[in-house]
Amino acid sequence: MSPADATRQQSFFRSRLFTTDHRVIGVQYLVLALVAVAIGTVLSLLMRIHLVWPDWPLPLHGPILPEDYLALVTIHGTIMLFFVLTTAPQAGFGNLILPAQIGSRGMAFPFLNAASFWMTAVALLTLLSSTFVPGGAAISGWTAYPPLSAIASAGPGQAMGMDLWLASIALFAVASTASSINILTTIIRNRCHGMTWERLPLTVWGWFTAALLSVIAFSVLLAAILLLFCDRHAGTSFFLPTGDLVNGVLHRGGDGSPLLWLHLFWFFGHPEVYIAILPGMGLTSMVLANFSHRRVFAYRTMIATTLLIGFLGILLWGHHMFVAGLNPFASSAFSVSTMAIALPAAAKVLSWLATTWRSSPTYTTAMLFALGFVSLFITGGLTGPILAQPILDEYLHNTFFVVAHFHLIMAMAGIFGLYAATYYWFPLLTATRSHPGRLLSEPLGRWHFWLTLVGAYATFLPMHFTGLAGEPRHYAQLTGVPGAGGALSPAGALLSHTLPLNLHITYAAIFLACAQIVFLFNLIRSLRRGVVAPPNPWQATTLEWHPAFNPFLAATASHIQVIAVHRAPCHYQSSPSGETFLPQWEPDIVVQAALESAINPKPE
Amino acid sequence: MILTSTLPLVARLHVVAAFLGPWGLPPNASEHGLALDHHLLLNLWIALGLLVLIHVILGVGLLGGRRAEPADLWRVEYLPLAALAILFAFLTVKAERLWAAARYTGADPAALQVEVTGEQFAWYFRYPGPDATFGPTRAQLVAPGEGNPLGVDPADAHGADDEVTSELVLPAGREVDLRLKAQDVIHGFSVPAMRLKQNAVPGQTIHIHFTPTTPGTYAILCTQLCGLGHYRMNATLRVLPPDEFASWLASKRRAAP
Numbered sequence: 001m002s003p004a005d006a007t008r009q010q011s012f013f014r015s016r017l018f019t020t021d022h023r024v025i026g027v028q029y030l031v032l033a034l035v036a037v038a039i040g041t042v043l044s045l046l047m048r049i050h051l052v053w054p055d056w057p058l059p060l061h062g063p064i065l066p067e068d069y070l071a072l073v074t075i076h077g078t079i080m081l082f083f084v085l086t087t088a089p090q091a092g093f094g095n096l097i098l099p100a101q102i103g104s105r106g107m108a109f110p111f112l113n114a115a116s117f118w119m120t121a122v123a124l125l126t127l128l129s130s131t132f133v134p135g136g137a138a139i140s141g142w143t144a145y146p147p148l149s150a151i152a153s154a155g156p157g158q159a160m161g162m163d164l165w166l167a168s169i170a171l172f173a174v175a176s177t178a179s180s181i182n183i184l185t186t187i188i189r190n191r192c193h194g195m196t197w198e199r200l201p202l203t204v205w206g207w208f209t210a211a212l213l214s215v216i217a218f219s220v221l222l223a224a225i226l227l228l229f230c231d232r233h234a235g236t237s238f239f240l241p242t243g244d245l246v247n248g249v250l251h252r253g254g255d256g257s258p259l260l261w262l263h264l265f266w267f268f269g270h271p272e273v274y275i276a277i278l279p280g281m282g283l284t285s286m287v288l289a290n291f292s293h294r295r296v297f298a299y300r301t302m303i304a305t306t307l308l309i310g311f312l313g314i315l316l317w318g319h320h321m322f323v324a325g326l327n328p329f330a331s332s333a334f335s336v337s338t339m340a341i342a343l344p345a346a347a348k349v350l351s352w353l354a355t356t357w358r359s360s361p362t363y364t365t366a367m368l369f370a371l372g373f374v375s376l377f378i379t380g381g382l383t384g385p386i387l388a389q390p391i392l393d394e395y396l397h398n399t400f401f402v403v404a405h406f407h408l409i410m411a412m413a414g415i416f417g418l419y420a421a422t423y424y425w426f427p428l429l430t431a432t433r434s435h436p437g438r439l440l441s442e443p444l445g446r447w448h449f450w451l452t453l454v455g456a457y458a459t460f461l462p463m464h465f466t467g468l469a470g471e472p473r474h475y476a477q478l479t480g481v482p483g484a485g486g487a488l489s490p491a492g493a494l495l496s497h498t499l500p501l502n503l504h505i506t507y508a509a510i511f512l513a514c515a516q517i518v519f520l521f522n523l524i525r526s527l528r529r530g531v532v533a534p535p536n537p538w539q540a541t542t543l544e545w546h547p548a549f550n551p552f553l554a555a556t557a558s559h560i561q562v563i564a565v566h567r568a569p570c571h572y573q574s575s576p577s578g579e580t581f582l583p584q585w586e587p588d589i590v591v592q593a594a595l596e597s598a599i600n601p602k603p604e
Numbered sequence: 605m606i607l608t609s610t611l612p613l614v615a616r617l618h619v620v621a622a623f624l625g626p627w628g629l630p631p632n633a634s635e636h637g638l639a640l641d642h643h644l645l646l647n648l649w650i651a652l653g654l655l656v657l658i659h660v661i662l663g664v665g666l667l668g669g670r671r672a673e674p675a676d677l678w679r680v681e682y683l684p685l686a687a688l689a690i691l692f693a694f695l696t697v698k699a700e701r702l703w704a705a706a707r708y709t710g711a712d713p714a715a716l717q718v719e720v721t722g723e724q725f726a727w728y729f730r731y732p733g734p735d736a737t738f739g740p741t742r743a744q745l746v747a748p749g750e751g752n753p754l755g756v757d758p759a760d761a762h763g764a765d766d767e768v769t770s771e772l773v774l775p776a777g778r779e780v781d782l783r784l785k786a787q788d789v790i791h792g793f794s795v796p797a798m799r800l801k802q803n804a805v806p807g808q809t810i811h812i813h814f815t816p817t818t819p820g821t822y823a824i825l826c827t828q829l830c831g832l833g834h835y836r837m838n839a840t841l842r843v844l845p846p847d848e849f850a851s852w853l854a855s856k857r858r859a860a861p
Binding site (some may be wrong): 154247335374494 | 648742800831
């Protein structure tokens with residue numbers, strides 16, 4: 001290797017791998033999430049296939065055993081929740097876009113930022129490595145309820161596999177907390193001149209609220225994991241009652257309570273789903289307004305509802321525990337707080353409807369995915385108030401009705417938010433000092449959108465019905481144990497009734513996964529051969545499209561511009577010559593100001 | 605591929621639908637289940653109605669020509685929100701009343717007492733015997749292979765007449781007070797036909813009460829992930845007319861040593 005090669009290699013490591021450049025870190029997070037979502041999707045397909053064709057042997061593995069199925073459940077849930085839905089919207093697009101949207105040239109703590117990413121990467125490797133240890137990966141689901149998760153003899157995967165799961169999530173919690181402190185500090189300290197709180201784009205409000213929730217929730221999760229680790233290895237009894245007898249192993253220690261874990265876990269777990277969806281809500285609002293060429297309807301109310309959702313989000317963890325052994329009065333209280341959060345969520349939907357109402361918007365792929373987000377958020381959201389009623393949860397808890405609910409509102413809406421972000425910000429994602437950004441192919445994007453929308457509904461709508469018919473979650477087989485004389489037991493009869501619909505769901509899930517190949521093809525093709533994007537391809541008004549934040553334009557600019565903000569985002573106007581827009585960074589012109597006050601006298 | 609597989613599927617769905625009630629619910633066989641079903645169906649129809657309504661509004665708004673943006677905060681946001689708040693408050697109050705009736709108070713003192721214990725991966729049911737008192741259990745005595753899966757102390761007078769079964773048998777029309785326990789990990793006791801679900805938690809005894817109304821055999825499932833055999837942790841509930849139940853109980857007692 002020549003010295004020149006060595007220098008180039010060193011600079012590659014500095015600029016691309018161990019960099020503190022927030023844009024590169026953002027891309028690293030997105031690549032990590034893309035790898036994670038591919039793995040998580042394959043795992044979900046294996047589950048779907050096993051449910052309807054239980055005898056199908058997995059190549060290089062053999063038949064899928066019940067413990068294999070539960071390991072699939074656990075790793076699918078953990079990967080998707082943590083390494084996709086938490087990582088991509090918050091840390092991925094947060095790093096890539098957030099500083100520019102507030103007019104900052106960087107994050108507040110660049111080194112901490114890089115450290116957070118590498119901790120997250122190690123956490124993912126730790127989680128995946130648990131598949132290859134004796135006993136395999138953990139089988140207790142992403143919620144890891146003790147004593148199942150506290151005692152190694154409780155099942156295969158609950159020894160080394162569970163330890164690695166705990167280590168992985170502990171690392172992830174530390175990384176997320178650090179990353180969220182970074183985001184909070186950046187938003188509070190690094191806003192440019194003129195960027196008041198009310199002028200912040202709603203995406204920034206989404207990231208801000210999600211980061212606040214992360215700091216509160218992940219610290220509690222980390223504490224809970226440490227306590228569970230002590231129960232496993234240090235002889236404590238936080239979650240283990242005296243006299244607990246698991247697989248021949250008797251617990252003789254102190255008298256703890258498994259319910260304590262449920263409280264600590266769901267105190268984290270419920271805010272976690274808002275961490276996953278709040279950035280998507282913010283982005284959807286901004287994208288709808290952008291392509292409707294309007295302000296977001298009731299902008300201030302949108303800020304308020306974002307904060308209110310965050311606040312209520314930490315007060316309703318008990319709705320996961322209606323039938324867990326809580327005092328029934330507590331269930332009533334948590335039911336009321338859960339019903340209450342439907343109102344700020346409904347306010348958001350009303351605002352989205354009003355923003356797009358009779359706007360004849362431009363249907364770019366990003367806009368389509370934002371509209372898809374709205375549709376899936378409504379469909380998934382409407383079953384929320386049903387599950388929030390304890391008496392109905394007495395029938396629906398842990399059935400596929402719940403699986404349908406959270407996959408539509410969190411997983412599918414979350415993914416649609418991520419796709420909207422990818423199609424919208426692709427030019428900023430691909431721009432380098434030496435090359436302008438590119439656009440993803442719009443025709444392929446439209447195919448991708450419609451196939452994904454149809455696939456998402458075809459997969460998750462029927463799950464409501466298998467759930468109503470009584471199908472529980474986490475069942476490796478649906479035929480139950482045969483009754484006397486080989487006849488179907490009542491449980492077997494109940495479960496096997498759902499098999500025809502489950503077959504349809506499996507086909508639909510395969511279809512949904514295959515539709516994503518269109519996106520991967522578009523991604524790979526557009527990275528190298530995509531249309532070169534103009535500086536502001538969507539007529540956006542927010543600061544990330546300022547030339548100074550585009551590495552290519554900034555590198556070719558003759559002078560360093562001072563960045564300042566002069567107005568709220570989404571300033572669009574109709575004039576006889578067509579639509580005009582005024583980005584946040586354009587200084588006011590006297591004539592313009594006079595015209596504006598004449599045409600648009602009404603306040604927000 | 606999707607189409608060809610869907611066609612016979614539709615035909616099979618009709619066969620399945622014949623066994624099930626509205627929205628695919630299995631028929632209810634409990635006293636409190638009637639009101640629960642009624643409330644659940646009300647909720648489902650409201651959700652479906654809102655789903656259609658909002659999508660129609662979204663679609664009409666998108667298809668219509670461009671107009672000035674809506675400005676009336678009251679009409680667009682506050683009034684619909686107020687309507688939704690009233691709707692959700694109504695549903696909450698109705699649900700809370702049903703929940704209170706089912707859970708706020710204990711069972712009638714005359715209710716039949718049965719203890720339910722979940723362990724990996726079976727349900728066991730214990731009847732207190734003629735003395736109407738459950739004997740103490742000890743983890744050290746647990747020996748499923750020797751017919752003592754719960755660790756009942758045979759030396760104890762209260763325990764000696766306890767009946768342990770692997771099938772839950774109940775009389776129709778009489779309230780039953782279940783005390784739920786778990787020996788090892790958390791299990792979920794669920795009887796879909798009785799509209800009943802409650803976790804059994806190690807270290808806790810949790811009471812639930814209900815009245816089965818229709819004789820028949822029903823599925824008992826575990827609905828809380830409890831380990832590799834979770835999917836096969838099923839049992840059967842057999843609801844008998846009162847006189848048949850009495851003779852079943854008597855036969856059990858005769859069979860006991």
